[in-house]
Amino acid sequence: MTDDKKRLIKKDDEKELKNIHSSIKNSVYRDYFHISPLTGLLNDPNGLFFKENKFHIFYQWYPFKGLHGLKHWYEVESFDLINFKNLGLFLKPDKIYKNRGAYSGSAFVENDEVYIVYSGNQKDENENRIPNTVLGKYENGKIIDEKVIITPNENYTDNQRDPRIYKKNGFYYLSLGARDKFDCGCILIYRSKNIEKDWAFFGQLEVKGFKNSAYMWECPDILNVCGKDVLLFSPQGMKSKGEFFNNIYQNGYIVGKLDIENKIFYSESDFIELDRGFDFYAAQSFDNTKNSYLIGWVGLPDTIYPNDKEFSGNLSLVRELKIKNNKLLINPVENISDLRVEKIEFNSLIKNIEPLEIYVENIENSFKIKIYSQEKNGGFIISFDKNKKEFKIDRSKLENEISKEFGHERKISKLDLKSMRIFVDKSTIEIFIDKGEYALTSKVFPKNKEKDLYIEGLDEKNTQIYKLKKSYLDNFSLNM
Numbered sequence: 001m002t003d004d005k006k007r008l009i010k011k012d013d014e015k016e017l018k019n020i021h022s023s024i025k026n027s028v029y030r031d032y033f034h035i036s037p038l039t040g041l042l043n044d045p046n047g048l049f050f051k052e053n054k055f056h057i058f059y060q061w062y063p064f065k066g067l068h069g070l071k072h073w074y075e076v077e078s079f080d081l082i083n084f085k086n087l088g089l090f091l092k093p094d095k096i097y098k099n100r101g102a103y104s105g106s107a108f109v110e111n112d113e114v115y116i117v118y119s120g121n122q123k124d125e126n127e128n129r130i131p132n133t134v135l136g137k138y139e140n141g142k143i144i145d146e147k148v149i150i151t152p153n154e155n156y157t158d159n160q161r162d163p164r165i166y167k168k169n170g171f172y173y174l175s176l177g178a179r180d181k182f183d184c185g186c187i188l189i190y191r192s193k194n195i196e197k198d199w200a201f202f203g204q205l206e207v208k209g210f211k212n213s214a215y216m217w218e219c220p221d222i223l224n225v226c227g228k229d230v231l232l233f234s235p236q237g238m239k240s241k242g243e244f245f246n247n248i249y250q251n252g253y254i255v256g257k258l259d260i261e262n263k264i265f266y267s268e269s270d271f272i273e274l275d276r277g278f279d280f281y282a283a284q285s286f287d288n289t290k291n292s293y294l295i296g297w298v299g300l301p302d303t304i305y306p307n308d309k310e311f312s313g314n315l316s317l318v319r320e321l322k323i324k325n326n327k328l329l330i331n332p333v334e335n336i337s338d339l340r341v342e343k344i345e346f347n348s349l350i351k352n353i354e355p356l357e358i359y360v361e362n363i364e365n366s367f368k369i370k371i372y373s374q375e376k377n378g379g380f381i382i383s384f385d386k387n388k389k390e391f392k393i394d395r396s397k398l399e400n401e402i403s404k405e406f407g408h409e410r411k412i413s414k415l416d417l418k419s420m421r422i423f424v425d426k427s428t429i430e431i432f433i434d435k436g437e438y439a440l441t442s443k444v445f446p447k448n449k450e451k452d453l454y455i456e457g458l459d460e461k462n463t464q465i466y467k468l469k470k471s472y473l474d475n476f477s478l479n480m
């Protein structure tokens with residue numbers, strides 16, 4: 001780890017971080033309604049839970065630069081899943097068992113207690129990694145009674161991380177994403193009668209009916225959506241296949257039935273990508289909510305973004321999950337419409353756009369929408385070819401390129417497109433198709449002159465455009 005990635009946050013860093021924050025706060029790439037890092041870099045959503053009318057959201061955070069440095073956790077709160085407020089630093093990697101980062105983890109709410117479980121990433125003097133699993137309790141924005149509950153499993157490689165806890169018939173179970181010694185991605189299961197101690201290795205989860213080609217599974221999460229079990233994970237090493245799996249790493253799910261007492265997940269669907277856009281990873285669901293909500297990182301590992309010098313990464317809109325024919329329906333939370341402040345008059349060319357929503361119904365024709373274009377040219381292009389039944393997003397015409405080795409286009413074919421919602425933020429675009437059939441999330445970094453919206457093939461009667469308000473407060477708060 002280079003020196004600029006190694007900084008642990010200290011009390012007297014507050015002034016410096018405050019300065020960084022005020023310098024990036026007005027960046028042209030600072031989103032209006034997506035959670036962004038206070039400073040530095042944000043990656044995975046962590047520890048999502050709901051308690052006493054409040055949603056708690058955390059993220060992986062390197063405070064000092066837009067780099068994957070020494071990971072801390074930062075907390076954000078929300079009462080409605082659309083307005084967000086920065087709370088403060090939650091975890092720092094200040095102990096030997098996490099000397100190289102407080103890595104990803106989750107929350108488990110039981111009665112009045114909120115447990116936080118995460119990966120303590122440790123390295124010894126010879127740079128050997130020691131993956132620890134750490135448990136503590138959440139109390140007023142701080143972690144208390146923290147201890148290592150699981151030490152490395154010698155029968156696997158040192159890639160064992162991202163814990164999540166489940167309960168069944170008096171037993172607690174804990175899953176970890178892992179890479180075995182034959183370079184196969186998998187999930188390890190631990191079990192205990194007492195959540196705070198006595199965790200023992202229970203075995204590897206067998207995912208029946210799934211042909212695995214990934215070398216590592218990150219961020220596993222098993223949730224129940226409308227009575228069906230859904231196994232969510234972020235596999236690394238899957239080969240791209242036509243229009244599928246074209247990002248550097250994937251994030252997807254399998255619908256089925258979990259029999260945790262026998263360590264089996266019976267697949268009833270293929271592995272399906274959660275999102276068909278360019279940048280979406282490490283999604284996690286909330287604990288202790290009636291509906292199933294999920295948030296992803298709008299970004300990917302091992303990827304450089306054009307604004308990393310200022311800050312890097314953001315979280316996706318909160319998505320509500322339903323299930324239909326063994327496939328998730330993925331929509332932004334219903335009250336997202338509360339972000340609308342003003343209807344914009346329809347025009348084929350709208351100049352100088354600010355964050356907005358484009359809502360289209362009863363689609364009957366082919367169309368092209370160019371977001372952040374220069375007059376009628378360029379931009380992030382969303383198109384639909386009615387004859388070919390092909391939906392595409394293309395970011396090749398934007399001047400700031402991202403990951404061009406992974407292609408500039410993503411496509412959904414065989415689509416009878418009927419409706420669509422597009423959320424355009426300063427540097428994030430999220431598209432939801434046919435009431436949740438597909439979601440496509442992408443980063444964009446338009447230059448100053450790339451600022452118009454051009455629409456071809458859609459008309460006023462089926463298209464509504466709304467200006468959206470700032471709902472991410474972007475206040476400076478460290479609370480150390």
Ligand code: FRU
Pocket residue numbers: 043044060071103104105119161162218219281282301
């Ligand atoms: C996924 C991930 C996790 C890890 C964390 C470290 O993006 O690699 O597996 O815990 O990020 O920041």
